[in-house]
Amino acid sequence: MPITYTSGEQVEVYRFNWPITIGVPATALFLQAWLPRHLSFFAMLDLPLLVTIFFGISRRNPVSGLLTGSIIGVFQDALTSLPIGINGIAKTVVGYGASSLGVKLDVENAGARLLVTLVFCVAHKIVYFMVARGLVNLSMQWSWPHELWAAFINAIVGVFLFFALDRFKQRT
Amino acid sequence: MESVLGRYKNLIVLVCVLFAQVLGLAVQVKRTTDTESSRLIRIWAVDSVTPFEKVLNWMHNSSWNIWHNYFYLRGVRAENRGLKAEIERLRLEQIRLNEDAAQARRLQALFAFKEQFISQTKPAQVIGSSGSEQSRAIYIDKGESDGLKPDMAVITADGIVGKVLKVFHSTSQVLLIDDQSSGVGGILEKSRLQGIVRGTRSGEVVLEHIMSDNPVQPGEVVRTSGGDRIFPKGLPVGAVSQVASGPDLFLTIRVRPAANLSKLEEVLVVTKLVEQEPTQLESGSVRAADILAQRLPSVPDKPPAADPSKAGAGEAAKPSAPAASKPAKPAGVSNAPNTNAANPPKPDEKVPPRPQAQASPARAASPSSLGVGPTATAPSALKPATEKGPAPPPVKVVDPTPSAPKPKPAAPLANAPTPTQDGPQ
Numbered sequence: 001m002p003i004t005y006t007s008g009e010q011v012e013v014y015r016f017n018w019p020i021t022i023g024v025p026a027t028a029l030f031l032q033a034w035l036p037r038h039l040s041f042f043a044m045l046d047l048p049l050l051v052t053i054f055f056g057i058s059r060r061n062p063v064s065g066l067l068t069g070s071i072i073g074v075f076q077d078a079l080t081s082l083p084i085g086i087n088g089i090a091k092t093v094v095g096y097g098a099s100s101l102g103v104k105l106d107v108e109n110a111g112a113r114l115l116v117t118l119v120f121c122v123a124h125k126i127v128y129f130m131v132a133r134g135l136v137n138l139s140m141q142w143s144w145p146h147e148l149w150a151a152f153i154n155a156i157v158g159v160f161l162f163f164a165l166d167r168f169k170q171r172t
Numbered sequence: 173m174e175s176v177l178g179r180y181k182n183l184i185v186l187v188c189v190l191f192a193q194v195l196g197l198a199v200q201v202k203r204t205t206d207t208e209s210s211r212l213i214r215i216w217a218v219d220s221v222t223p224f225e226k227v228l229n230w231m232h233n234s235s236w237n238i239w240h241n242y243f244y245l246r247g248v249r250a251e252n253r254g255l256k257a258e259i260e261r262l263r264l265e266q267i268r269l270n271e272d273a274a275q276a277r278r279l280q281a282l283f284a285f286k287e288q289f290i291s292q293t294k295p296a297q298v299i300g301s302s303g304s305e306q307s308r309a310i311y312i313d314k315g316e317s318d319g320l321k322p323d324m325a326v327i328t329a330d331g332i333v334g335k336v337l338k339v340f341h342s343t344s345q346v347l348l349i350d351d352q353s354s355g356v357g358g359i360l361e362k363s364r365l366q367g368i369v370r371g372t373r374s375g376e377v378v379l380e381h382i383m384s385d386n387p388v389q390p391g392e393v394v395r396t397s398g399g400d401r402i403f404p405k406g407l408p409v410g411a412v413s414q415v416a417s418g419p420d421l422f423l424t425i426r427v428r429p430a431a432n433l434s435k436l437e438e439v440l441v442v443t444k445l446v447e448q449e450p451t452q453l454e455s456g457s458v459r460a461a462d463i464l465a466q467r468l469p470s471v472p473d474k475p476p477a478a479d480p481s482k483a484g485a486g487e488a489a490k491p492s493a494p495a496a497s498k499p500a501k502p503a504g505v506s507n508a509p510n511t512n513a514a515n516p517p518k519p520d521e522k523v524p525p526r527p528q529a530q531a532s533p534a535r536a537a538s539p540s541s542l543g544v545g546p547t548a549t550a551p552s553a554l555k556p557a558t559e560k561g562p563a564p565p566p567v568k569v570v571d572p573t574p575s576a577p578k579p580k581p582a583a584p585l586a587n588a589p590t591p592t593q594d595g596p597q
Contacts, residue, residue: 026220029217029221029303030221030224030225032303033221033225033300033301033302033303033311034221034224034225034228034300034301034303035303036301036303037298037300037301037310037436040434043301043303043304043305044305062182062185062186063181063182063185066182066185066186066189067185067189070189070193074193074213075213075216075217075220076303076304078213078214078216078217078218079214079217079218079221079302079303079304080302080303080304080306080307080309081302081307081309081337081338081345081347081351081353082304082306082307083197083200083201084196084197084200084213084214085193085194085196085197085200086197088193089190089193089194089197092186092189092190092193093186093190096182096186100182131197132306135194135197135198135201136197136201137201138306138352139352139373140306140373141373141374
């Protein structure tokens, strides 16, 4: 598997300009709200989560990653009928994890991205499930086949999305 | 100390952010009312997303309309023929339903039942969704500025959709009936069993609280019961798709929603409901005999020479007025010996022309469907409008087909303005 352990000096740290920093998450949130109404298949995707992972592994800054995940998650919650914070907590954890992993691993190639996205999608779902059940007392059911399938679909989409977003990266 | 903070800076920030969100969640969960502290964030999020959704929706609809109205006209002629045939069929159906509805209104008025009517609706367009499998909600392009309020019913022509959950300035969030936190009072159309229609975690709709010893068949229609005080009674919810025994004493009834919840385009928000006793359609001094005459099947007049023994009496009873000035005879009432004491002919009384029977073709073909048969007598509830004496003798109707089976007695006519308002016994 092409995940290589690297030292901190070997990995590139990228930054993004403000329009991209705000516009990409906003577009992801908008598409997440708009597309499932026309194509129900898109309800399985979690574009804000993919964006969180992308910014996390690109910036490689844990504080920046967790704040990005937190803000995206809170706004995503605000569009649902559920209490605000469920997605916020889950995406905070994912943002922190992705950026921490990005410091240690080189995740620039497609295979590594697929695997990392798959793992973080499952991790996001586990945290979401725990918060929803434990803190909000929502009745949710866990289905491994469904969650793994959804994570795999998200990972596939994520690979293409990451390559599309790579062109907005700016070297520090 | 500084080195510790610097070393664990990332972890400390993570814990702080998580703690703040957990605290916020706890506050929201504790507050059951919707005067929420998170409303501002919701307004920001909704206001930043819905304008783009509105624009895209407008573009989508415009392009669709251009295609649909100018290019996609193939098969319109065939469709028109089919629709005309459908209109004819529906007209016949409407005649029958109108009569049934009128009778139901009369009975409801008689018993002073109160009924909820939809008096005002606001059409709205669906512009977005919550984008989450855990929260089945949609956004519509009407909000507080259009007079929408929380807990208003949202329906389509096919059936109910949900209720308004949150209202913003120009948009609203609608909780669909397949969301697991929704609940609608439902009633099975045939068996009249009442339960609660709920959404499930997987997005299905189920009818709960129906005891397992009740017979429920797949295909039976589920309607709103009106018990939730949101949806008026009688709106279609869906049809039973599957019935199974539940883990306890209740049945697990899956319902296929009447409205296609995954492809909603336009909806109606019920902005005003009125609760009133139904008014009678036919008011005024309608004579009971006239109403009876409308319901009786028409029979041919007997020739005067058919009964020579009563011919003289019949002639003597005839008024001397010319035939042209005679009041029209009600269909179905024989003009031979006037045994109808309910409508005694008075020389100084002008009897208005009586309306002809207006039964639908279906009813006309089947006399028993009228509720009055060839040998039926008027029910005791029927009394003449102009008479306060004892009950008149029953109306006798000439039976053209003596071998016909004896039908059921006539339905009580509650709208007849009788002096002594007898209810149906």
